[in-house]
Amino acid sequence: MEKIGQHSGAQRGAAKASPGRNRYRYRQQFGIVVICDNEQAQERAYARLQRAGFRKLKVVTV
Numbered sequence: 300m301e302k303i304g305q306h307s308g309a310q311r312g313a314a315k316a317s318p319g320r321n322r323y324r325y326r327q328q329f330g331i332v333v334i335c336d337n338e339q340a341q342e343r344a345y346a347r348l349q350r351a352g353f354r355k356l357k358v359v360t361v
Contacts, residue, residue: 332359 318324335341341358348356 333344335344338360341360345356345358
């Protein structure tokens with residue numbers, strides 16, 4: 300497992316799959332879900348990941 304800020308682009312050179320019947324081209328992705336105690340903790344976690352260099356972040360509230 301990599302530490303925050305030490306992510307790599309090793310998977311970026313993977314071969315592209317051919318499109319399916321609906322012409323959708325699936326691209327494998329990887330993610331992490333972080334459960335926060337409250338909104339302020341969520342904001343701090345988001346800011347920390349941004350500072351660490353992560354740019355494809357999604358905020359979810361359920």
